[in-house]
Amino acid sequence: MAGRAQQSTATISDVATLAQVSIKTVSRVMNDEPNVRAQTRDRVKEAAKSLNYNPSMLARSLAGGKSYLIGLIYDNINSTYAHDLQTGMIARCRLSKYHLMCEPQTSENPDLIQAISNLLATIRLDGIAISPPFCDMPQILDIIEATGMSYVRISPSKDLGRAACVRMDEFDAAYNLTKHLIERGHKEIGFIRGHPQHGGSHLRFEGFCKALKDYNIDANQNWISQGYFYFESGREAARQIFEHSKRPSAIFAANDYMAFGLMAYLHDMGLKVPEDVSIVGFDDVPGCQLVWPHLTTIHQPVTDMGYAAAEILLNNGPKERVLPYRMIERGSVLKKE
Amino acid sequence: MAGRAQQSTATISDVATLAQVSIKTVSRVMNDEPNVRAQTRDRVKEAAKSLNYNPSMLARSLAGGKSYLIGLIYDNINSTYAHDLQTGMIARCRLSKYHLMCEPQTSENPDLIQAISNLLATIRLDGIAISPPFCDMPQILDIIEATGMSYVRISPSKDLGRAACVRMDEFDAAYNLTKHLIERGHKEIGFIRGHPQHGGSHLRFEGFCKALKDYNIDANQNWISQGYFYFESGREAARQIFEHSKRPSAIFAANDYMAFGLMAYLHDMGLKVPEDVSIVGFDDVPGCQLVWPHLTTIHQPVTDMGYAAAEILLNNGPKERVLPYRMIERGSVLKKE
DNA sequence: CTGAAAGCGCTTACAG
DNA sequence: CTGAAAGCGCTTACAG
Structure with a gap:
């Protein structure tokens, strides 16, 4: 119910206290870093589990300079395309404990550039994928590059060498x-x-x-x-x-x-x-x-393209991925004798 | 290009220095709080603009205990439904400078409860919307309620009085x-x-x-x-x-x-x-x-339902919204004489 | 109307 | 192998 008290979430300090180590050691364990005695590691893991501790993404982001967030800028006109792209990207994100920030836009928006610029300044995304038609707008690529953020273009058609991309022929x-x-x-x-x-x-x-x-x-x-x-x-x-x-x-x-x-x-x-x-x-x-x-x-292969885009962003994958298409023959073509 | 230096983003301190005020005053201006002299306010705004300053969502979240993020848990089977829900929620989010975190799930996932539990512990969402079939799973509602987080059910069919909801008849x-x-x-x-x-x-x-x-x-x-x-x-x-x-x-x-x-x-x-x-x-x-x-x-009215759900989360709206449906008569019904 | 201090929950850089 | 200190960029609580 609404009046219920907020269950205080365990923090790194709580775990450290319980495990009788410093927070730095807890941090090492949570991030699977080396240089922790097996015994200490176990003790920390146990404490974390008993406290139901999960590191705060927010705090990690602010301190570590990584947001564990990647973005997707897409045109909201075609629901299937956007949804499939999301599905592929989210599948890959989960492998790395990342999350996807969906940013639908319309190319008619007169404040498009400003909107994207604000987005980039507000949320420290670790990378961003851009689908058509935005991936072919030089102004957008310019502002992204100005932030130094890594990005990947999905199905670009101009200036292919400019940045990483995933596409099909x-x-x-x-x-x-x-x-x-x-x-x-x-x-x-x-x-x-x-x-x-x-x-x-x-x-x-x-x-x-x-x-x-x-x-x-x-x-x-x-x-x-x-x-x-x-x-x-x-x-x-x-x-x-x-x-x-x-x-x-x-x-x-x-x-x-x-x-x-x-x-x-x-x-x-x-x-x-x-x-x-x-x-x-x-x-x-x-x-x-x-x-x-x-x-x-x-x-x-839209879902695969989304997956590949996230892969490039998270894994620093190859700069270009060309995915195979398939011709699907159904009944709308007559064979003339 | 990849090698480009990261453009250092302006922080609240930079703005404070330039405007010759304390960071607290900058904070007040950015959040449209009262008690700032008009002249001071203008000076801060100018400084912010010239520095292209945008407050970091991350820092605000951590300090303020609000993440400016709401979530949507949905079943990934039907792309149209999920997409329309997202569209409505995102539209409402933007009005309040919020963002939407999309969390597709499948009811077949044996670790469903654990996955949602981890999500809630990792990201401090300010609220969450749950669509079918998840909104009718008592276990899921239990863990959400245990966090004290506010939530809204979309088209629930059981135990309607348990929490806020948006639905149609x-x-x-x-x-x-x-x-x-x-x-x-x-x-x-x-x-x-x-x-x-x-x-x-x-x-x-x-x-x-x-x-x-x-x-x-x-x-x-x-x-x-x-x-x-x-x-x-x-x-x-x-x-x-x-x-x-x-x-x-x-x-x-x-x-x-x-x-x-x-x-x-x-x-x-x-x-x-x-x-x-x-x-x-x-x-x-x-x-x-x-x-x-x-x-x-x-x-x-799926998009409207998404909008209404976000409204309830962000605006502490009414606990229940029943949206109107429309019968759409097309050609698939024969009138028998 | 304005600001100095403390702190959100982590990570980085460093010391031992 | 482990930890103390500083700091990420803001907000809260308080003082004046």
């Missing part, structure tokens, strides 16, 4: 997905572009263009339409493509949500997938198995 | 959703139950039963099947219902994911929704607008 994935369409007999292929602020949009589009080029297929500009990564923008982009008299036999949407919007549009128009129009998406969000037919797409 | 929502089915002419209604460990499963089922009873409809036990809140369990539960020779004209799935599994089953069997079987779900996850027909369901 989106260009290659888009190339192969397009190739998949071509090998199934499609030559009239449209593309719905993603949010121009997200680097992935460009990489995916470039992979698409390269595949067309390699197979000597001309891209029809009427079938290339701008979307913004969300459902309705896919529907709207579809509308623009189908305004033209001649229509493509397949469309590559730069992410799954836009592919869903496209499917909704086709449904409303009485067009069937994949008989009338084949569709592929990108990301492999859970909804891919909800739509009918299920969506052929590229699986991004 | 799931019984009532299920009742009205069932009524909706009945008013559309359905009398042969099945039900797919949710995870027995989640209190909501029972509340929803009870609301369903009550509506049937009030309308003098006998519940056919063959059409009541056990699911576990995830997609495949809905498909499996559907299989069991349709094993029986006589089949229902409508099915209420205790959450949307199971409704999706049910739809997949019907699709595979060549049965049409809503012509052959009408369906309703519960929660209003994004996928509801992806399936075809779109799913009629109950919208849970």
Whole structure:
């Protein structure tokens, strides 16, 4: 109940008193440092256990100059992506007794830079991961670097050598997905572009263009339409493509949500997938198995990317990790004879 | 770059020196406390700004006995739910310069109690929110209460008076959703139950039963099947219902994911929704607008619930908040003439 | 209206 | 192998 007295938490001094050692020795034991006699160590451990002692993260942080906290700056638009990233990062954090500080932001925020700057000044994070589109904003990287804090970029698309990063080869994935369409007999292929602020949009589009080029297929500009990564923008982009008299036999949407919007549009128009129009998406969000037919797409290993990002931050891992993607073939592509 | 020197962050002493006051006065200004001459206040503010000073959360926490941190313990199974809860809580946290510590758990973890106990001992959280199924586990509430920490339960279903909570009336929502089915002419209604460990499963089922009873409809036990809140369990539960020779004209799935599994089953069997079987779900996850027909369901105001939970924690708000739900009518229910 | 002192619970740097 | 001292950057409690 509310009125209950706060149970006084045991401190390092309590343990020291009980074990009849100095607090420094307790500190050594709690941190698994060497140079403690086995017997002393046992005595301290026992005292700690009997007092149910857990070192205060706050005090350790202030004294030691380490916060045991890493951060994640992400765009709050896509819940699945952010959640998977968190899941991976938290899994790795727990291995090192770290915690994750989630910092959703929106790129529309006019005070974005100030907000991040305040965050960095207020909480002494031991490292920070930045996902798109923030990882491609030079101003943000500048202020992080000014603090000297270590950071990792997730799926950056510009200036890759600037800092540690974890990513997958989106260009290659888009190339192969397009190739998949071509090998199934499609030559009239449209593309719905993603949010121009997200680097992935460009990489995916470039992979698409390269595949067309390699197979000597001309891209029809009427079938290339701008979307913004969300459902309705896919529907709207579809509308623009189908305004033209001649229509493509397949469309590559730069992410799954836009592919869903496209499917909704086709449904409303009485067009069937994949008989009338084949569709592929990108990301492999859970909804891919909800739509009918299920969506052929590229699986991004988002949870693994989060794990790898935390690994780089906590373990001073390699500066770059490129994770493998998988093409997931489902039912949204027709094989033309 | 990595080799860059760490920019020394300004401390309260730096500001005090520059403004020619004591650190106590700086502290007063930073915390908007009274009893500072306007002129002094301005001088301090100026100094703080010129030094780009932000108080260290860590130091404030340790000295003040407040961590400016609240926690959220949630089940990591359903990403949408957890994400929406986080979003609401973070929005409220920012108003009070608080941060949210996310603590995903799984009820399968044998060390669940120990893990939460360690968490509470390690980080001095100023409050904690607990979502299902954890909010209904007496052992967890016990250890939280033993620390004296304030907490709030999100959608608890047992022992509601035990602590502060935010919830919606799931019984009532299920009742009205069932009524909706009945008013559309359905009398042969099945039900797919949710995870027995989640209190909501029972509340929803009870609301369903009550509506049937009030309308003098006998519940056919063959059409009541056990699911576990995830997609495949809905498909499996559907299989069991349709094993029986006589089949229902409508099915209420205790959450949307199971409704999706049910739809997949019907699709595979060549049965049409809503012509052959009408369906309703519960929660209003994004996928509801992806399936075809779109799913009629109950919208849970999850983000608002997160906001309200943080409000209770930070503002010492009312002990109970019951938020309104909305029935969202889409295309998955047939009106029988 | 302002400040000097003590202390939050640890770690660092040093001494023995 | 062990410990005494100083300090992390603030707030609390008190004095004036």
